[in-house]
Amino acid sequence: MVAFSTKRRILNIKKVSTEVEERLPRPLVSSPVSDQMRPVNNHMNSRSVLKIVFAAVLLGAFILSTPVAHGQSFDGIEKSRMKDILKIVKKRVKEHYYDPNFHGIDLEARFKQAEDKLDNATSTSQSIAIIAQVLIDFNDSHLFLVPPPTNLAVEYGWRMQPVGEKVFVTQVKPGSDAESKGLKRGDQILSIGGFKPSKKELWKVHYYYNAISKRDKLTLIVQGPEESAPRQLEIKSEIKRQPQTITFTTYFKLFDDFYEPENDKHRFLTVGGIGVWRMPSFEFPPEEVDSLLGRVSNSRGLILDLRGNGGGYVKTMEALTGSFFDKDVQVAEIVGRKKMDPSLAKARGGKAYNGKLVILLDSESGSAAEVFARVIQLNKRGVVLGDVSSGSVMQSRHFEEQMGTMNVVPFAISVTNADLVMADGKSLEHIGVVPDELIVPTAADLAAGRDPVLNRAFEIHAGQISADDAAKLTKYYWKK
Numbered sequence: 142m143v144a145f146s147t148k149r150r151i152l153n154i155k156k157v158s159t160e161v162e163e164r165l166p167r168p169l170v171s172s173p174v175s176d177q178m179r180p181v182n183n184h185m186n187s188r189s190v191l192k193i194v195f196a197a198v199l200l201g202a203f204i205l206s207t208p209v210a211h212g213q214s215f216d217g218i219e220k221s222r223m224k225d226i227l228k229i230v231k232k233r234v235k236e237h238y239y240d241p242n243f244h245g246i247d248l249e250a251r252f253k254q255a256e257d258k259l260d261n262a263t264s265t266s267q268s269i270a271i272i273a274q275v276l277i278d279f280n281d282s283h284l285f286l287v288p289p290p291t292n293l294a295v296e297y298g299w300r301m302q303p304v305g306e307k308v309f310v311t312q313v314k315p316g317s318d319a320e321s322k323g324l325k326r327g328d329q330i331l332s333i334g335g336f337k338p339s340k341k342e343l344w345k346v347h348y349y350y351n352a353i354s355k356r357d358k359l360t361l362i363v364q365g366p367e368e369s370a371p372r373q374l375e376i377k378s379e380i381k382r383q384p385q386t387i388t389f390t391t392y393f394k395l396f397d398d399f400y401e402p403e404n405d406k407h408r409f410l411t412v413g414g415i416g417v418w419r420m421p422s423f424e425f426p427p428e429e430v431d432s433l434l435g436r437v438s439n440s441r442g443l444i445l446d447l448r449g450n451g452g453g454y455v456k457t458m459e460a461l462t463g464s465f466f467d468k469d470v471q472v473a474e475i476v477g478r479k480k481m482d483p484s485l486a487k488a489r490g491g492k493a494y495n496g497k498l499v500i501l502l503d504s505e506s507g508s509a510a511e512v513f514a515r516v517i518q519l520n521k522r523g524v525v526l527g528d529v530s531s532g533s534v535m536q537s538r539h540f541e542e543q544m545g546t547m548n549v550v551p552f553a554i555s556v557t558n559a560d561l562v563m564a565d566g567k568s569l570e571h572i573g574v575v576p577d578e579l580i581v582p583t584a585a586d587l588a589a590g591r592d593p594v595l596n597r598a599f600e601i602h603a604g605q606i607s608a609d610d611a612a613k614l615t616k617y618y619w620k621k
Contacts, residue, residue, distance in 0.1 A: 327588025416440030423453025452508030
């Protein structure tokens with residue numbers, strides 16, 4: 142299944158479920174090649190298996206600092222294994238990348254340079270960072286390495302998100318070291334380990350600390366909404382170690398340790414005839430669109446909350462798009478090495494929803510979520526509110542690889558195989574969807590748990606929502 146997604150749940154260990162349906166079984170082994178938009182969790186937790194590799198200078202600086210020890214010896218065999226991974230990555234990019242000119246990058250020279258750096262590498266984590274950096278230099282949201290898993294699960298105990306151009310703490314785990322050190326929702330993050338985060342570069346922080354170099358502690362410089370000066374905090378992480386030899390059983394257990402599936406449920410609410418559907422991703426079968434939309438289809442107005450939705454399956458996005466139109470709509474032209482059919486949303490006839498539609502976006506709304514919102518916007522079918530979306534809109538193929546036979550080392554590569562051009566002739570990559578009404582919560586809003594975006598959506602529908610009802614939709618669950 143083809144997919145557009147940001148880097149938000151690349152391993153796809155869990156399937157998204159609804160509140161009323163049983164969870165779909167997770168596959169132990171996926172198909173070797175799948176055209177799926179696999180989003181990566183944009184939070185600082187153990188399931189965020191992808192969103193970071195720093196620009197060369199920063200990456201080099203981070204490698205010199207001390208990550209959590211893996212217990213992995215780095216000998217000649219391990220170094221040879223890293224070079225083999227580099228060769229596989231090069232082969233996949235060379236054969237499948239959508240731009241045969243590779244954005245002007247000399248592919249041979251770039252990979253030769255990485256191979257030379259591997260000769261001088263002194264650890265597995267450093268080697269993985271070198272390989273990952275080759276892909277990050279393309280500045281392409283869907284081209285990246287999913288590194289081999291370590292035997293470590295890390296929970297940092299807090300979450301962050303870009304809001305406007307700044308980065309704020311959005312959640313703090315009760316009972317965590319972060320809470321005991323005084324970290325609070327609404328604190329602006331000025332520095333993480335000496336790196337100043339920004340909306341454009343934050344994904345590199347996520348990728349580095351969740352995939353490349355997990356840490357037993359992080360040093361933050363933060364400032365609260367009512368504080369006159371910044372404060373520095375050293376926050377300890379929760380660490381769980383699995384056996385040194387990772388099997389399928391321990392591999393999935395590792396990612397279950399801090400993952401709470403409640404956060405991946407679709408949530409529904411109806412208040413005063415206004416339906417709200419908070420959709421965590423488009424990563425569910427297109428056949429389920431009718432039943433999910435049916436939960437709110439009798440509402441006089443609908444609010445589709447795509448905040449934090451990193452994308453998912455193309456067919457699901459097309460099916461949902463068609464549910465809001467009485468005629469077929471072209472979603473986008475798909476431009477790759479080979480001629481591809483455009484993405485098309487077919488009208489659903491009597492199953493279409495014809496009420497007023499409001500869509501909510503934020504900086505973590507990515508890929509399929511962005512494409513859907515832009516189609517609605519371009520066709521003037523609804524109103525888009527919130528923050529500018531992530532601008533991570535491409536189509537990719539996901540290659541699952543492995544090294545070895547008896548002791549298998551799994552890894553994966555996401556390779557961009559197409560760009561998407563919307564009906565206005567423009568791509569959303571690096572730009573994102575600009576809402577019809579730009580509404581950005583303040584630090585004080587975050588600290589108090591206020592949701593001005595949702596409140597404005599209800600105003601447009603001539604309704605209102607209580608703070609308690611709003612909290613039901615946006616509550617964050619921690620693994621107990």
